[in-house]
Amino acid sequence: DAKTTQPPSMDCAEGRAANLPCNHSTISGNEYVYWYRQIHSQGPQYIIHGLKNNETNEMASLIITEDRKSSTLILPHATLRDTAVYYCIVRSRGGKLIFGQGTELSVKP
Amino acid sequence: DAMVIQNPRYQVTQFGKPVTLSCSQTLNHNVMYWYQQKSSQAPKLLFHYYDKDFNNEADTPDNFQSRRPNTSFCFLDIRSPGLGDAAMYLCATSRDLAETQYFGPGTRLLVL
Numbered sequence: 001d002a003k004t005t006q007p008p009s010m011d012c013a014e015g016r017a018a019n020l021p022c023n024h025s026t027i028s029g030n031e032y033v034y035w036y037r038q039i040h041s042q043g044p045q046y047i048i049h050g051l052k053n054n055e056t057n058e059m060a061s062l063i064i065t066e067d068r069k070s071s072t073l074i075l076p077h078a079t080l081r082d083t084a085v086y087y088c089i090v091r092s093r094g095g096k097l098i099f100g101q102g103t104e105l106s107v108k109p
Numbered sequence: 110d111a112m113v114i115q116n117p118r119y120q121v122t123q124f125g126k127p128v129t130l131s132c133s134q135t136l137n138h139n140v141m142y143w144y145q146q147k148s149s150q151a152p153k154l155l156f157h158y159y160d161k162d163f164n165n166e167a168d169t170p171d172n173f174q175s176r177r178p179n180t181s182f183c184f185l186d187i188r189s190p191g192l193g194d195a196a197m198y199l200c201a202t203s204r205d206l207a208e209t210q211y212f213g214p215g216t217r218l219l220v221l
Binding site (some may be wrong): 034036041042043044045046049088093094096097098099100101102 | 151152197215
């Protein structure tokens with residue numbers, strides 16, 4: 001499974017959009033981009049995933065570049081409860097979830 | 110609500126004393142996973158069950174075992190916990206190997 005690179009930390013003002021980048025330059029054609037987050041002392045929470053097209057659900061939007069080498073998770077109106085570690089994971093269908101170090105997002109009032 | 114349940118949330122055991130952590134699910138998913146997450150590290154897969162088939166990760170120590178008596182329950186047994194086994198243990202489930210995994214809240218294990 002391809003490796004991902006994320007910034008170790010980011011800040012975001014409450015109410016603003018949080019844009020979390022992820023690089024996955026070695027992604028192959030059958031690999032999906034998954035995003036999970038982990039609030040302190042809780043289990044990881046599934047957010048969204050995609051293959052090629054942009055995806056949106058009630059939690060977030062996922063924008064994948066045309067060459068699929070990078071993606072951005074967008075939380076449109078960040079709240080204090082969105083403070084968490086966000087993991088970008090590239091996974092083949094049926095493959096393992098291999099967590100990297102993620103991005104620690106701090107939403108500040 | 111359908112969910113993944115882990116009990117207890119906190120478990121204290123003594124060095125060398127066997128301990129069992131439990132996970133149950135109401136999702137009727139075929140696959141159940143156990144992950145270990147040490148402090149300030151990312152979760153790491155230990156093993157998974159696809160139905161009754163057990164799949165161990167190559168680097169999972171022999172000290173860690175698992176049982177799945179039925180679809181709903183899966184147990185993690187640590188035969189002789191060492192201080193280095195103190196961690197958060199996470200259970201996850203998925204409908205199939207290709208499907209999204211959903212995690213429980215975790216059990217934090219302390220070894221004294």
